[in-house]
Each structure stands twice: as structure tokens, then as C-alpha cells.
Amino acid sequence: MFLIILGVLIIVIGFFLSRGESPAKRFSGIIRLAGIGLALIGAAFSMFKVIDAGQVGVKKLYGKVDDDVLYSGLNIINPLVDVTTFDIKTQNYTMSGQHNEDGKSTDDAIRILTSDGLEVTIDLSVLFSVRPDDAPKILKEIGPDYLDKIVRPIARTAIRDNAVSYEAISLYSIRRQEFQNKIFNVINESFAKRGLKLEQLLIRNVTLPESVRKTIESKINAEQDAQKMQFVLQKEKQEAERKRVEAQGIADYQRILSTGLTDRQLQYESILAQKAIALSPNTKIILMGNGKNPVILGGN
Known part of the structure; x- marks a missing residue:
């Protein structure tokens, strides 16, 4: 385009020179031809994109x-x-609290009020793309600056409008995915009307108020302490059960000995033991009997 304009200007200059009386008049034809040639070259290049x-x-x-x-x-x-x-x-538009290279904060996180009146800060990433066939529509109705005119305000409005249905703790934990799916549908519908396609919506972080965070931390610590105490009590109970079983076994053993062994059986077991000693090759002296009539055995 620049070459075409430049060529046209040279042609015009050549035209005015041809009507004057200056010495350059005789070169006006060459100037006009140069301008025409330059314009044709510019047109040739401009035809290809x-x-x-x-x-x-x-x-x-x-x-x-x-x-x-x-x-x-x-x-x-x-x-x-x-x-x-x-x-x-696919384009990624993120709204979060962050810092530039110079250390300055560029806090673009979304601050919302939940149903219980608490202020929650949300970091959000929007993954989207321009629908190719809708590009002319975007240029006519929105312009090339669709990030600040469409993506950012629609995403922020959708989150604020839907957050009032949730409590702060729910957004932080059990209903976070439900909330993300809900606002995805809302934003996707709005984007589709404007020639954009929402591919994915990511809630990157949910920041609760300091007082709520401390309450949650205290609750978690209490639950951990309770679980630890439960473990200790369970271990002590198992140890007590082990000792009870051991004591019961000793008692049963003693009862069996006291009721099942007779004097004759004990005398017989004693004779067997003394016989084994007598047969041993080691030197020994063995006294046998009940003390009244002892029998003395000797060996090498």
C-alpha cells in the first residue's frame, strides 16, 4: 500500500512539473513513468497476502x-x-494477584461476596479461542481488543453473580467443582454469542479471609489430635488385651499342673531323668530314693 501511495504522489508531481516552465519540465515524463512503475510494483505486492x-x-x-x-x-x-x-x-487469559519483574503488584484477582457475607478472592484462568468463521463479526461488533472488552468482564461478572449461592467454605472445598461447572456453562453461552469458544475454565486458587483460615486450621489440628489420641487408646487397648490373654494362659497352665499330675507320675518322671544322667559318660554321683532308703550310683 505504501508503494502505491508513493507512486501516485510521484505521478502527481510529474504532472505538475509538465505544466510549468521550469527546466525540470523535460523530465516530467520520466518522473510520471517512474511513479506509474512504482505504483504498479506496489499494487503487485499488495495483491498477495x-x-x-x-x-x-x-x-x-x-x-x-x-x-x-x-x-x-x-x-x-x-x-x-x-x-x-x-x-x-488457544489463548490463556489469567486473572490473579501477581507481581511484575519490577516487583510491582498487578492484582487482577476476582473478589466476591458469598452467601454468608464473606469476601473470597479467586484466581481464574480462561482458556478460549476465536471461531475462524466469526472473525469478521468480532471485528465489526467488538474489534481486535476482545480480551478487555469481552473475556475479562464476562468472566468476572459470571463468577460474582453465581458466587452468592455458595458459602465461603463450600467454594473452598466440597462445592468448588460444582461452582466451576456452573460458571463454565454461563461463560460458554455468552462467548458463543460473540464469536468466541470457551475451551476450559480453571479456578486456580480460592483464598478465604484470615479469620476463616485460622478457624479451619484450628479445626484440622483438633481433628488430628483426636485421631492421634484414638490411635494411642487403640494401642493401649490392644496391649491390655495381650496381657489379659497372657495371664489367662499362665493361669490355665498352673491349673492343669495342679490337677493333672499325681505323685506317682512325678516319681516316674524323676526316675527317667536320673536314668538319663546315669547313662551319661561324665563322672557323677547320683542319690536315688525318697530320703529314707537312698541308693547311691557312681560312674566315670
Whole structure:
């Protein structure tokens, strides 16, 4: 386009020079030919437009948007049109509290009020893409700045409008996935009307008020202490049961001995033991008997 404009200007200059009386008049024809050539070269180059992969182009001529979409590759177009490109790959728009490289805070997290009147801070990531066939519609109705005009306000409004149905603790724990699915459907419907496709919605973090966090931590610590005490009591109970079984076994053993062994059986067992000693090759002296009539045995 620049070459075309420059060529036209050179042609105009050559035209005015041809009507004057200056010495440059005789060169006006050459100047006009150079301008025509430059304009033709610019037009030739402007007729070809390369669209990169993952993008589409939208043509606009004198403010009027063409509904035809230019897809990736080499396209032949009217050299006078202006082409606006749109990224159709998946885009990530995150709203969170973060810090820049210079250390300054850029807090864009979403602050909401829950049904129990508590303020909760949510970090959110929106994964979306531009629908290729709707790129002309976006250019006409929204413009290329659809992130700040559509993505951000719709996501924030959907979260605030739906958070009033949940308590803070529920959003933090048991109903977090339910809340995420609900706002996904709301945002997806709004995006579809404006030529955008919502691919995924990620609630990255839910920050509760300091007082609520301390209450939860105290509750968790109390539950852990209770579980620890339960474990100790269970262990003591098992140890007591072990000792009871052991004592019962000793008592049963003593009862069996006291009721099942007679004097004759004990005398017989004693004779067997003394016989085994007598047969041993070691030197020994054995006294046998009940003390009244002892029998003395000797051996090597």
C-alpha cells in the first residue's frame, strides 16, 4: 500500500512539473513513468497476502468489513483492502494477584461476596479461542481488543453473580467443582454469542479471609489430635488385651499342673531323668530314693 501511495504522489508531481516552465519540465515524463512503475510494483505486492498458521485474516475496504475470511497460506486480494489478522489458537487469559519483574503488584484477582457475607478472592484462568468463521463479526461488533472488552468482564461478572449461592467454605472445598461447572456453562453461552469458544475454565486458587483460615486450621489440628489420641487408646487397648490373654494362659497352665499330675507320675518322671544322667559318660554321683532308703550310683 505504501508503494502505491508513493507512486501516485510521484505521478502527481510529474504532472505538475509538465505544466510549468521550469527546466525540470523535460523530465516530467520520466518522473510520471517512474511513479506509474512504482505504483504498479506496489499494487503487485499488495495483491498477495500471507496469513500465518494459526491465524485468519479479515478484509476491510474503506471501513466496510468483508464477511469472507482469509485462511493460512498465500491469498490474492484487492491491493486497496486492509487486512486484520486474528489469532485462532488457544489463548490463556489469567486473572490473579501477581507481581511484575519490577516487583510491582498487578492484582487482577476476582473478589466476591458469598452467601454468608464473606469476601473470597479467586484466581481464574480462561482458556478460549476465536471461531475462524466469526472473525469478521468480532471485528465489526467488538474489534481486535476482545480480551478487555469481552473475556475479562464476562468472566468476572459470571463468577460474582453465581458466587452468592455458595458459602465461603463450600467454594473452598466440597462445592468448588460444582461452582466451576456452573460458571463454565454461563461463560460458554455468552462467548458463543460473540464469536468466541470457551475451551476450559480453571479456578486456580480460592483464598478465604484470615479469620476463616485460622478457624479451619484450628479445626484440622483438633481433628488430628483426636485421631492421634484414638490411635494411642487403640494401642493401649490392644496391649491390655495381650496381657489379659497372657495371664489367662499362665493361669490355665498352673491349673492343669495342679490337677493333672499325681505323685506317682512325678516319681516316674524323676526316675527317667536320673536314668538319663546315669547313662551319661561324665563322672557323677547320683542319690536315688525318697530320703529314707537312698541308693547311691557312681560312674566315670
